[in-house]
Amino acid sequence: MNVEYRVLGPLEVLRDGVQVPVTAGRGRVLLATLLLRPNEFVSVDELVDRLWDGEPPTVDRAHKTLQMVVRRLRMALGDANCVRTTTGGYLAEVDPDRLDLTLFRRLVAEGEFAAALAHWRGPVAADVDSPHLHREDVPQLVEELLVATGRRIDADLARGRSSELVAELQELTGQHPLREGFWAQLVQALHRAGRPEEALAAYERIRAHLADELGVEPGQPLRELHERLLDPAGVPRQLPAPPEHFAGRDRELTRLSALAIGGAAVVITAIDGTAGIGKTALAVRWAHTIAAKFPDGQLYADLRGFDPSADPVAPADVLAGFLDAFGVPGGRIPADLPERAALYRSVIADRRVLVLLDNARDVEQVRPLLPAGRGCLAVVTSRNRFTGLVVREGAVPVTLDLLTAEDATALLTARLGEERVQSEPDAVADLIAFCAGLPLALAVLASRAADDPTLTLRALADELAASDLPDSVETVFTSSYRTLDPATARLFRLIALATGPDISLDAASALDGRPRTEVRKSLQDLTRMHLLTERTPNRYSFHDLLRAFSLARSEDAERPAAVRRLLDFYLHTAEGADRLLRRSRVALTLPEISTGVTPTPLADRAAALKWSETEHRNLMAATRLASGHGLYQHAWQLPTTMFGYLNVRQVPSERVELCRIALDAARAANDPFAVGNTLHSLGNALSATGSYDEADDCYAEALAVRENIGHLHGIAVTLDQWAVNHGRRGDLKSARPLHERAVELRRVQGEPAGLTTALNNYAMTLVGLKEHETALAANEEAYATITTAGLDYLLASTLDTRGMLLAELGRISEAIATFHRALALPEDQVATSVRLVTLENLADTHLRRGRPADAVAVLREALRLREAQGNEPATVQLRARIAELGW
Structure with missing residues (x-):
């Protein structure tokens, strides 16, 4: 026989699925009172108070009547009877798995909130006529219901179900207008569902209601939530600066702008894997034009899929950076790639986030980094065509072709001015043809021409035509490289030895060995000539074609000392940072610092943390570089100095x-x-x-x-x-x-x-x-x-x-x-x-x-x-x- 007892709704007793009739009156009050305190003693005096709602007859008569009520209830329940007599009272002896109330409480304790709430069929003991019971017992159970509901909603919010929660939360805040927890959840759900104005309006409603009804302001959690909505300072804004000179690509921009961006993944690919065709410039330019549509963040990663001096960036490393950008503590970031990717998708599932994945090697590198939320957009650039991403993920391919003559002319005009370009149309046509429509090559040429106003475009075109190099792009790079002064040319060759994603002014100075002011001037010259890119102030990076060009020209005699200087800089600065970040640490005897190397001075713990955060990818690359060059002391000490960070x-x-x-x-x-x-x-x-x-x-x-x-x-x-x-x-x-x-x-x-x-x-x-x-x-x-x-x-x-x-x-x-x-x-x-x-x-x-x-x-x-x-x-x-x- 299977007996079930139910109080979370109408009072019911089921025997093998068939309802056992319990007549109305004091018997139902008695059973409900006992079941609401399962397996607990309830005194005769309290039961009498319940059955007569505080106005019992004489004590003797009340006790006799109670005994009669118990007897009739037992008869009605038959073999489903659970009422037991104890000294001075009674109790309902029930298996916890057979009573909906105890099942509900157990499931809540286990965190199974949805399953727990499924046991509620309506108001507690809805068909039991007992003002005392509904006044004394039911409110506590209603509170348990509301707490469990709030915890279930928290779990649903964490799973990215904001949009579907809005209606439920609006109903709950209407039913419980002073319960701040539901209001906070409503504000979050509206904001994450892409309805920020309604989120702010909801906050104003609860603030005004609390002021009118209670004369108080919202509690601290709700106030802080409101402040975050007004000032989203913690929102990641990682997009690189838009290209200074951008022209053409109107057809591609029009197509991208016409996309329905409700979660589609946009893949920008280059024809036949051609490099230097302007994938990054287009992606960054377009990303900036639509960034406002993604108020919850813009993420960026250079995946270095074709870098000649470093392996492609592992998806797990990119995910760690993305999760850190959203404030996920490192201790919560899983080591396993699938788990890390799942956490990433959960974190941004109900946020509107733009993700720009630049220079991807293959689909396997990209897939773990794709968001799943409908409010997110992924933009991927690569030399390869990602057919698998189009087929499986529904990505929209946008293949870039070589610049048209019209677009290439517009690019040169933006850099050199209309008068200069229009005055030499034949030379412009020759330059465009020589650059094969590649924006990178055109940008380098335009920078060279802009740097020397006395150089006619015809003279530049003739110089290129006279080159004996078979590769036109290499010819373009060489023509600019040869104009560099010897010190700047040497720095250009050396920077490619640094295998991290970028290099700071301080690190470049150490690599070069010259004073900082001289190195800064050389870096400015290289940036002006588009041989380097200054993505953020005093931080520089290569296009991978230019890195390969630089590496091919580096001279064996200058490499060992330059690498040693760079590693000395990273090691000695990292040691200084670690001293500020850790009180208890192993005392290291560092290698003697090379002449011309000055570590970055770090004033305090905050400065040490910021420097470590900015440089930690470069420090990891430096560790591998040291090992590859046989500088084993650097290779084991660099990680040791990073442990504080x-x-x-x-x-x-x-x-x-x-x-x-x-x-x-x-x-x-x-x-x-x-x-x-x-x-x-x-x-x-x-x-x-x-x-x-x-x-x-x-x-x-x-x-x-x-x-x-x-x-x-x-x-x-x-x-x-x-x-x-x-x-x-x-x-x-x-x-x-x-x-x-x-x-x-x-x-x-x-x-x-x-x-x-x-x-x-x-x-x-x-x-x-x-x-x-x-x-x-x-x-x-x-x-x-x-x-x-x-x-x-x-x-x-x-x-x-x-x-x-x-x-x-x-x-x-x-x-x-x-x-x-x-x-x-x-x-x-x-x-x-x-x-x-x-x-x-x-x-x-x-x-x-x-x-x-x-x-x-x-x-x-x-x-x-x-x-x-x-x-x-x-x-x-x-x-x-x-x-x-x-x-």
């Missing part, structure tokens, strides 16, 4: 790649210190990605190498981190002896910062082992060490650990006071990650004491920090937790 950015998969390069270089250099250091770093990176077994192997080998050379500091660090790795995988018993060895070695070394960290990590493991008193002793030693040595920056995490310990020991008041001490420390002494952990631990402790209001106040502060980080999933979870607590 990578820790902040939290992209462990990138760190794994760098560590593997560094380890190969350290082994090639036969440097045991470097091998031990890079093995340890690789273990840390692997542990952060969840590759615990491989991390174990690295730690074991690192420990053996460091013990062999007597590197005591390294031994202690490896022991401590190996123990942490065991803890992450849940093997606390194996972690303990490693912690104990690390702590003892730190004591012997007399290194207070290391001892504090080792003791704190040890205490956390002891908490997991339920050895609270021993853990407290370790934590107290860590605290004493901090106090003696003045290590203020380690105080917050140590106090947080102590608070957790005190809470576990039942010393709640002391725990709360300790958490408050940690949070009261100056901001520069408390990392945001530590502050967030402490806030959540404090909230848990308030709940242990039975103070949900205090817990909610703390969680709201954590919510503010998460929102500032842009961590949307964590923000959703915090909002849901606050809502669960009834706030």
